[in-house]
Amino acid sequence: MSTPAETVVAEQTTTQDRLVHRLTHFLQYHWRTLVLLVPFLWLLLFFLAPFFFVLKISLAEYTLKSPPYTDLIQWADEGVMQIRIVVDNFAYLWDDDLYVNTYLSSVKISTISTILCLLIGYPMAYAIVRSNHTTKHILLMLVILPFWTSFLLRVYAWMGLLNDQGLINDILTGMGFEPLRMMYTHFAVYVGIVYTYVPFMILPLYANMEKLDWTLLEAAADLGAKPMTTFFTVTLPMTLPGIIAGSLLVFIPATGEYVIPDLLGGGNVLMIGRVLYNEFHQNIDWPVASAVAIALLLVLVIPMMLYQHIQAKEVESQ
Amino acid sequence: MNARLSTFLITSVCFVIAFLYVPIFMLIAYSFNYSKLVPVWGGFSVRWYEKLFFDSPEIWEAVVLSLKIATVNACFATILGTLAGLALVRFGHFRGRTLFTGMISAPLVMPEVITGLSLLLLFIWLQNSVGWPNERGFTTITIAHITFSMAYVAVIIQSRLAGMAQDLEEAAQDLGAKPLRVLIDITLPLLAPGMLAGWLLSFTLSLDDLVIASFVTGPGATTLPILIYSRVRLGLRPDINALATIIILVVAIGVLLAAWIMFRQQKQRELELNMSEET
Numbered sequence: 001m002s003t004p005a006e007t008v009v010a011e012q013t014t015t016q017d018r019l020v021h022r023l024t025h026f027l028q029y030h031w032r033t034l035v036l037l038v039p040f041l042w043l044l045l046f047f048l049a050p051f052f053f054v055l056k057i058s059l060a061e062y063t064l065k066s067p068p069y070t071d072l073i074q075w076a077d078e079g080v081m082q083i084r085i086v087v088d089n090f091a092y093l094w095d096d097d098l099y100v101n102t103y104l105s106s107v108k109i110s111t112i113s114t115i116l117c118l119l120i121g122y123p124m125a126y127a128i129v130r131s132n133h134t135t136k137h138i139l140l141m142l143v144i145l146p147f148w149t150s151f152l153l154r155v156y157a158w159m160g161l162l163n164d165q166g167l168i169n170d171i172l173t174g175m176g177f178e179p180l181r182m183m184y185t186h187f188a189v190y191v192g193i194v195y196t197y198v199p200f201m202i203l204p205l206y207a208n209m210e211k212l213d214w215t216l217l218e219a220a221a222d223l224g225a226k227p228m229t230t231f232f233t234v235t236l237p238m239t240l241p242g243i244i245a246g247s248l249l250v251f252i253p254a255t256g257e258y259v260i261p262d263l264l265g266g267g268n269v270l271m272i273g274r275v276l277y278n279e280f281h282q283n284i285d286w287p288v289a290s291a292v293a294i295a296l297l298l299v300l301v302i303p304m305m306l307y308q309h310i311q312a313k314e315v316e317s318q
Numbered sequence: 319m320n321a322r323l324s325t326f327l328i329t330s331v332c333f334v335i336a337f338l339y340v341p342i343f344m345l346i347a348y349s350f351n352y353s354k355l356v357p358v359w360g361g362f363s364v365r366w367y368e369k370l371f372f373d374s375p376e377i378w379e380a381v382v383l384s385l386k387i388a389t390v391n392a393c394f395a396t397i398l399g400t401l402a403g404l405a406l407v408r409f410g411h412f413r414g415r416t417l418f419t420g421m422i423s424a425p426l427v428m429p430e431v432i433t434g435l436s437l438l439l440l441f442i443w444l445q446n447s448v449g450w451p452n453e454r455g456f457t458t459i460t461i462a463h464i465t466f467s468m469a470y471v472a473v474i475i476q477s478r479l480a481g482m483a484q485d486l487e488e489a490a491q492d493l494g495a496k497p498l499r500v501l502i503d504i505t506l507p508l509l510a511p512g513m514l515a516g517w518l519l520s521f522t523l524s525l526d527d528l529v530i531a532s533f534v535t536g537p538g539a540t541t542l543p544i545l546i547y548s549r550v551r552l553g554l555r556p557d558i559n560a561l562a563t564i565i566i567l568v569v570a571i572g573v574l575l576a577a578w579i580m581f582r583q584q585k586q587r588e589l590e591l592n593m594s595e596e597t
Contacts, residue, residue: 027498028498031497031498031501032409036401036409038398038401039398039399039401039405039422039468039472040405040414040421042398042464042465042468043421043468044421045440046437046440046464046465047421047424047425047465048421050437050439051436053439053440053443054435054439067446120330120337123331124331124334127327127328127330127331128331137581141577142338144573146338146339148569148572149342149565149570150566151526151528152528152546152547153345153565154341154342156546156562157341157344157345157562158341159550159554160344163357163554165355165358167344170357195338198334198337202334227323249427253427253429255429256429256431256432258430258431258529259528259529259547263550263551273430273431276431290439296429296431296432300427304427304428307423307427308419308423308424311423312423
């Protein structure tokens with residue numbers, strides 16, 4: 001005869017066994033669902049859902065309460081639901097020249113930076129692909145290494161170089177030139193962006209060039225094409241996918257850049273990422289900050305979709 | 319290649335390498351400057367390292383917090399990213415695939431200010447409606463980091479899976495192994511180097527993040543980038559140069575070591591392959 005306590009234990013173990021059995025059964029037949037569902041739900045909650053809050057708050061009004069925005073859905077007397085949507089924030093962005101200019105200025109700065117990255121990165125990627133095995137590894141390592149070190153510290157390094165009394169001005173005055181004011185100018189922001197983003201240009205270009213059939217160049221030369229002609233009719237079209245991928249990887253994040261314009265550009269350089277950050281943290285105007293975020297997304301949505309399209313094609317081709 | 323082209327290429331390689339490395343070396347050099355004014359050389363000294371090690375407890379607190387976040391982040395991001403990569407490459411078509419692909423690759427290019435703002439708004443809403451997270455700091459920063467790190471891991475895993483021959487998996491399946499067995503015994507071990515690379519990348523990305531962390535953090539939780547940023551905003555500081563030197567050296571040694579190990583393994587594999595072909 002078993003004591004009641006033992007029966008309870010036995011019952012517990014059987015329920016436990018059943019649970020374990022069910023669990024293993026479930027895992028065996030539904031593990032695919034689980035593998036998919038866990039990252040899917042994570043992204044749904046922490047990546048996609050947050051955008052609806054940005055959209056919602058961009059349509060609300062600024063108040064002095066905490067949190068500083070009004071609810072879209074308000075309950076009037078007798079349980080009547082009112083939905084209040086305010087497009088004032090967007091109208092405000094559109095009417096204020098400061099915001100419009102900041103958008104234009106951001107797009108201009110990141111476009112010019114992208115072109116500079118391409119001009120510097122293209123010959124570099126080409127040289128890496130055409131060099132021998134060992135040199136190739138060393139050069140790739142040298143391009144990747146700064147990418148692993150802190151982004152913030154690399155921007156900080158330029159604060160020292162571009163300073164009024166920094167190394168560049170020391171060299172200039174040493175050679176008898178007038179010192180230049182470089183910190184807190186557009187020039188400093190361009191240097192900062194190109195410096196941090198040039199590896200993002202070189203690596204996709206390299207990946208693209210590595211797969212190409214270089215005998216086509218020899219064929220073109222054998223057929224009498226001049227080097228310039230070969231470059232524009234053979235090399236450039238072949239490397240276009242790499243150029244597009246690299247350009248998007250520079251352009252998209254550079255447009256929303258905050259740290260570089262803040263540390264190197266000071267108040268002189270208008271960039272939208274910085275305006276968003278300051279609206280939120282200094283002015284505590286969440287609705288306007290959210291509207292700025294939505295507007296920034298609208299500017300970037302086409303380049304981002306283009307990048308995704310290329311990325312998807314890349315994976316398929318493998 | 320003609321001589322003019324190769325001269326041009328060599329010049330541009332030298333320019334890029336100098337452009338990438340001169341600022342870093344200058345940063346390191348000025349960390350040994352005696353002078354309090356960073357750009358003015360006042361003789362060699364290690365006083366800023368002394369100050370850093372013996373007189374800056376807040377920096378070490380921030381280092382510990384950042385390392386904790388980076389470690390937890392790297393582990394979760396590797397798991398989630400690997401699962402996502404597996405689903406995308408091996409599961410064929412499933413409902414919601416387009417949405418899933420979009421969500422997994424968007425964090426790679428999303429401007430940080432937008433990710434940061436949107437996550438903060440989510441956390442505040444959650445706090446007001448379900449009472450969690452009750453304070454912002456370690457948990458919220460880690461969640462934010464996992465969300466963008468897992469996207470990088472998924473990309474690494476996807477490209478490894480796509481480039482991997484499926485013959486071992488097929489052989490196991492032919493021998494009667496169930497799909498889950500094949501996944502655990504064959505696929506995952508083959509993916510291990512990719513998972514390690516993903517872990518390291520997630521760890522670094524987390525240590526590096528300033529913008530997203532400064533949105534989702536709360537009072538009292540200061541990560542290392544937030545601390546450095548709050549100081550360098552006010553101008554150049556020699557103790558930050560000393561800190562930067564240490565960080566850069568640690569990272570450089572780590573990366574070179576990892577690269578060397580991978581290079582050796584690859585050599586080893588090539589050697590084994592050659593030998594098996596000869597016999």
